[in-house]
Amino acid sequence: MSVLEKITSKDAIALEEKHGAHNYHPLPVVLSRGEGVFVWDVEGKKYYDFLSAYSAVNQGHCHPTIVNAMIDQARKLSLTSRAFYNDMLGKYEKYVTETFHFDKLLPMNTGAEAVETALKICRKWAYEKKGIAENAAEIIVCENNFHGRTTTIISFSNDPVARKNFGPYTDGFIKIEYDNLMALEEALKTNENVSGFLVEPIQGEAGVYVPSEGYLKGAKALCEKYNVLFIADEVQTGIARTGRLLATCGNCSCVDKHCSGEPEVKPDILILGKALSGGAYPVSAVLANDAIMNVIRPGNHGSTFGGNPIAAAVGMAALGVVKEEKLAENAYVLGEIFRKELNEFIPTCDLVKSVRGKGLLNAILINDTEESSTAWDICMALKENGLLAKPTHGNIIRFAPPLVMTKAELLDCVSIIIRTLQTFKQ
Numbered sequence: 503m504s505v506l507e508k509i510t511s512k513d514a515i516a517l518e519e520k521h522g523a524h525n526y527h528p529l530p531v532v533l534s535r536g537e538g539v540f541v542w543d544v545e546g547k548k549y550y551d552f553l554s555a556y557s558a559v560n561q562g563h564c565h566p567t568i569v570n571a572m573i574d575q576a577r578k579l580s581l582t583s584r585a586f587y588n589d590m591l592g593k594y595e596k597y598v599t600e601t602f603h604f605d606k607l608l609p610m611n612t613g614a615e616a617v618e619t620a621l622k623i624c625r626k627w628a629y630e631k632k633g634i635a636e637n638a639a640e641i642i643v644c645e646n647n648f649h650g651r652t653t654t655i656i657s658f659s660n661d662p663v664a665r666k667n668f669g670p671y672t673d674g675f676i677k678i679e680y681d682n683l684m685a686l687e688e689a690l691k692t693n694e695n696v697s698g699f700l701v702e703p704i705q706g707e708a709g710v711y712v713p714s715e716g717y718l719k720g721a722k723a724l725c726e727k728y729n730v731l732f733i734a735d736e737v738q739t740g741i742a743r744t745g746r747l748l749a750t751c752g753n754c755s756c757v758d759k760h761c762s763g764e765p766e767v768k769p770d771i772l773i774l775g776k777a778l779s780g781g782a783y784p785v786s787a788v789l790a791n792d793a794i795m796n797v798i799r800p801g802n803h804g805s806t807f808g809g810n811p812i813a814a815a816v817g818m819a820a821l822g823v824v825k826e827e828k829l830a831e832n833a834y835v836l837g838e839i840f841r842k843e844l845n846e847f848i849p850t851c852d853l854v855k856s857v858r859g860k861g862l863l864n865a866i867l868i869n870d871t872e873e874s875s876t877a878w879d880i881c882m883a884l885k886e887n888g889l890l891a892k893p894t895h896g897n898i899i900r901f902a903p904p905l906v907m908t909k910a911e912l913l914d915c916v917s918i919i920i921r922t923l924q925t926f927k928q
Contacts, residue, residue, distance in 0.1 A: 511544055529892060531885055536563025539904045539911055541890065550915050552884075552891040552903045557706070557738045557863065559781035561823045562906035568780040571819035572812055581810045594814035601821055602748070602772060604789040608798065609809035613737035613775035614650025616786035619803060620700070620771045621654065623790065624731050625674075626797040628697030632729060639697040642689050642730075644680040648707030649700065649735055680705060681713040683720045690728040698731040698771070699724075703749035706738040709898040710858055710865035718750060718767040725770070731794065734769035737786070738863070741777035742824050742905055745834030745861030748772070770794060780820035785813045829905040833861035836912045840864055840901070843916045853926050864901045865894070872896030880926060889918045 509517075511532040531549070535542040539562060541551045554560060561568060575590065582588045595607045608623070610616045621641060628639040643649075643658045656664050657671035665671075676693060678685040680701075690696055703718055705711040725732040739749035750767045771794065775786035784807075807813070824830065837860060844857040844866065853876075855867040870876040877893035884891055894900050903915065 509544060514544065529881060529885060529890065531890065538562040539907045548888065549885070550889045550903065550911070550918070552889050552901050552915065554902050554904050555781050556776065557741075557743050557902050558776035558779070560741055560743055560777035560829060560905045561780035561820055561827075562904040563781070565780055565782075565820075565823055565906075567823050568782045568816060568819045571815045572782050575812045575815035579811045581807065581812075583806050584804060584809060588809075588811045588814075590811040590814035591809045594809075594817050597818050597821065598774075598787060599789060601825075602774075602789055603768070604772065605791040606789070606795040608788045608790075608795065608803070609813065610775075610786045610788065610805055611784040611807050611813070612650075613773070613786050614652050614655060615805065615808075616737065616773045616775050616788050617649045617655060617700075617735060618652055619788045620733050620735075620773050621698075622803055623771060623788065623794065623798060624698035624700075624733060626802070627731060627794050628695075630797050631793070632697060634695050634697060638695045640674050640676050640693055640695050641733075642676045642678060642686065642696055642699045644701055644705070645677050646680060646705060646708040646711070647700075647702060648705070649702075649737075680708075680711065681717050683717065683724065686721055687724050690724055690730060696728065696730050698733050700733040700735060702735045703739050704744065704860060704863060706863065706900070707894055709867070709895050710863055710900055712858055712860055722767045722769075731770040732767075733771040733773065734767075735773045737773055737775040740772075740774050741821070742830035742833055743777065743861055743863050743902070745830060745837050747824070747830050749860070777824075778820060779813070779816045780823065782820070783813055783816045785817045785820075787817075824905075827906065830861075832907070833905045836907060836909065837861040837864065839909065839912060840916060843913070844919075847920050847923075851923055853923055859901075862901075862903055862905055862907070865898050866901070868897040868899065870897050876926070880922065883922045883925065884918065887918050887922050889915055889922075 514532040532544050533541045534544045539550055541549050598607050608619055610619055624641060625639045628634040629636050645660055649655045651664055654672045656668055658675035658677060659665050676689050678689050722732045734750050736748055750769060772789040779785035841857055848854050853869055855869050857864060857866050859865060868877045872895055877897050877899050881891050881893055891899055891901055
C-alpha cells in the first residue's frame with residue numbers, strides 16, 4: 503500500500519491491529535487533519551478535539567507560527583547531537599529559563615524522559631550536596647500518580663495495568679496519600695534519607711484531582727524544613743493549561759494584571775513537556791537553579807536528540823504563542839464558564855456526580871463503577887455528536903480542549919456534552 507493511497511477508517515484500524523503492538527485502546531476514530539480546535543477523520547467528518555493529545559496541543563492543531571518555525575529550522579539544520587554546539591540551543595535555554603525564572607535547563611524529548619532526568623538530578627544532589635550515603639536516597643511520591651511508564655516510574659505506580667508483570671522494580675521510593683500534608687511530614691520526619699518529593703500539582707491521569715487550597719504551598723514549606731527537593735511534574739498541567747502559566751502559581755491567575763509570572767510555589771526542580779512544543783515535536787525539559795543543576799557534569803546524562811535545533815526552534819515558538827495569544831488568560835476564563843455551565847446542569851442529571859478542574863483541565867465523574875462501560879459509551883456518543891474525549895479510570899471523562907478555543911466554541915461544546923448526557927439520563 504502506497505503511503506499516499508487513501509485509506510478508510512476501517513482499514514486504518516485493521517492495519518494497526520495487525521502490525522502494531524496493542525499497548526493502547528483508542529476510541530475508534532481515525533484522524534487525518536487538524537486545525538485549531540478541530541480535527542477531521544479520513545472520511546472528512548469534523549470534530550471538536552476535547553483532549554488536545556493529553557494537553558500537548560494547548561496552542562491548537564498545526565499552529566502556523568509553530569509549524570513554520572519547525573519547517574524553517576528543518577531546512578537549515580535538524581540534528582547535531584550534543585557532540586557539537588548548535589546556534590539554537592543556547593537561545594532556547596535562555597528563553598525558557600527566563601520565562602520560568604530558573605538558572606538552567608536540561609533538554610530532553612518526552613515527559614517520561616524528563617521525569618527520569620529529574621529523579622537522577624535529585625539523587626545526585628542528595629549524595630553530593632545533602633550528604634546522604636550513596637545508594638540510600640529515597641524519593642517521596644503520591645499514590646495514584648502518573649509520571650510515565652518507564653521501568654523506574656512504574657516501580658512507584660499503584661496502577662496494576664501499568665505495573666503488573668514488569669518487575670523486578672526499582673527501589674528508593676516512598677508512597678504517600680496525595681493532598682495529605684500530615685502524611686508528607688510523617689514520611690519526611692521518619693526517613694532521614696529522603697532527597698525529594700515528586701508531585702503533580704493536579705493529578706491528571708488519576709481523574710483531574712485538584713488538591714486542597716494551600717497543599718502545594720504547605721508541601722514546599724515542609725520540603726524546605728527538611729532540606730528536601732520539591733519536584734513539580736508539570737508535563738500535563740504546565741504551559742497555561744490550568745489558567746496560569748504553571749499550576750504551581752497557586753490561586754493567582756494570569757488574568758490578574760499584577761501577576762509577575764513568578765510561581766507562588768516555586769519548585770526546586772520543574773519538569774515540562776507536552777505543550778512545550780505545542781504538539782508539533784517531542785520536546786521536554788527539566789529546570790533548576792545552579793545549586794542543584796550543577797551536580798550534572800559531562801557524561802552523567804544525555805540524549806542524542808535532546809536539545810536539537812528543531813526542538814529549540816519549536817519550543818521558543820510554542821511558548822511565544824502562549825504569551826502573545828494570552829492562552830493562560832483564555833484558559834482561566836473559559837474554564838470558569840465550563841464548570842459553571844456543567845454545575846448548573848448536574849443537579850438535573852443523576853448520571854453525573856460532579857465536575858472538577860482548573861482552567862481548561864476538567865473532568866466529570868460518572869455515577870457508575872470503574873468497571874462499567876458507561877463513560878466509554880458516553881464518549882462514543884460524544885464522538886457521534888462531533889466531540890472527542892476519552893475516559894480515564896473507567897468512570898471519569900477528562901475534558902481538555904486546545905486553549906485557543908473561543909467562548910462561542912466552548913458553549914457549543916458544552917451544548918454537545920449536555921445534549922449527549924441527556925440521552926443517557928437514568
